[in-house]
Amino acid sequence: MFVTAYQSDAWALLGDASRRAIIEQLSLGPCTVADLAEDMPISRPAVSQHLKVLREAGIVRDEPRGRHRVYSLDGARLDRYRRELDQFWSDALGNLTPRTDEEQKEIG
Amino acid sequence: MFVTAYQSDAWALLGDASRRAIIEQLSLGPCTVADLAEDMPISRPAVSQHLKVLREAGIVRDEPRGRHRVYSLDGARLDRYRRELDQFWSDALGNLTPRTDEEQKEIG
DNA sequence: GCGACCTGTAAGCGGTAACTTACGTGTTCG
DNA sequence: CGAACACGTAAGTTACCGCTTACAGGTCGC
Numbered sequence: 001m002f003v004t005a006y007q008s009d010a011w012a013l014l015g016d017a018s019r020r021a022i023i024e025q026l027s028l029g030p031c032t033v034a035d036l037a038e039d040m041p042i043s044r045p046a047v048s049q050h051l052k053v054l055r056e057a058g059i060v061r062d063e064p065r066g067r068h069r070v071y072s073l074d075g076a077r078l079d080r081y082r083r084e085l086d087q088f089w090s091d092a093l094g095n096l097t098p099r100t101d102e103e104q105k106e107i108g
Numbered sequence: 109m110f111v112t113a114y115q116s117d118a119w120a121l122l123g124d125a126s127r128r129a130i131i132e133q134l135s136l137g138p139c140t141v142a143d144l145a146e147d148m149p150i151s152r153p154a155v156s157q158h159l160k161v162l163r164e165a166g167i168v169r170d171e172p173r174g175r176h177r178v179y180s181l182d183g184a185r186l187d188r189y190r191r192e193l194d195q196f197w198s199d200a201l202g203n204l205t206p207r208t209d210e211e212q213k214e215i216g
Numbered sequence: 217g218c219g220a221c222c223t224g225t226a227a228g229c230g231g232t233a234a235c236t237t238a239c240g241t242g243t244t245c246g
Numbered sequence: 247c248g249a250a251c252a253c254g255t256a257a258g259t260t261a262c263c264g265c266t267t268a269c270a271g272g273t274c275g276c
Contacts, residue, residue: 015123027203067243075204095135175273
């Protein structure tokens with residue numbers, strides 16, 4: 001339920017608002033799980049589960065720091081996902097040519 | 109279930125692969141519902157429901173053509189949604205500064 | 217006008233993601 | 247060595263999204 005293949009679907013990965021909030025928070029600097037959960041309306045385990053998804057996607061890396069665990073962002077990987085989404089935009093908007101009403105009449 | 113407020117969540121709107129496929133197809137030119145459903149692995153009513161969502165979001169406009177109904181893309185609106193997603197990227201990647209391992213030691 | 221067409225909508229179902237609670241693991245400090 | 251802390255994971259629930267199968271509403275040809 002939470003472990004399915006996200007790595008191939010950047011949209012599903014970033015479609016969740018909680019995960020985007022985590023990413024934005026981590027963009028301000030490395031953070032622990034408890035710190036992340038403090039500013040969010042969900043429980044700490046929920047944050048941990050989201051971090052697992054982001055970690056498996058390579059967006060986030062974790063490092064043990066004593067009994068804490070510091071999470072940080074992988075900017076390069078994140079940028080790779082952005083490019084993956086940009087491919088859709090270039091496909092969708094790139095092909096788009098200004099259609100006049102005259103052109104549309106060809107269909108009917 | 110299908111009518112919820114998508115207009116405020118561009119991610120949910122574009123998160124669905126079928127909707128993105130419809131957008132890409134429409135970017136090649138105006139199309140009818142049957143034509144769209146022909147190239148997709150889902151039924152025609154399903155396409156119609158997706159079109160309703162896209163229409164309420166303003167991305168798509170429909171026009172009666174006899175007993176057909178021609179759908180076309182609103183490039184400006186679509187570009188507006190792209191900018192909405194770009195805001196997340198500028199927030200996430202914009203704040204991102206190269207973190208060295210030394211900086212991360214401040215946390216522990 | 218009647219039947220064939222294209223389409224939108226209603227009702228309902230199945231799958232799955234996201235969340236919570238409960239528990240297990242490893243680390244630090246007394 | 248034992249208690250407290252930070253975290254990950256398991257199990258289970260809930261909610262919602264997307265889909266299909268019907269059915270209703272207009273539009274064109276005979």
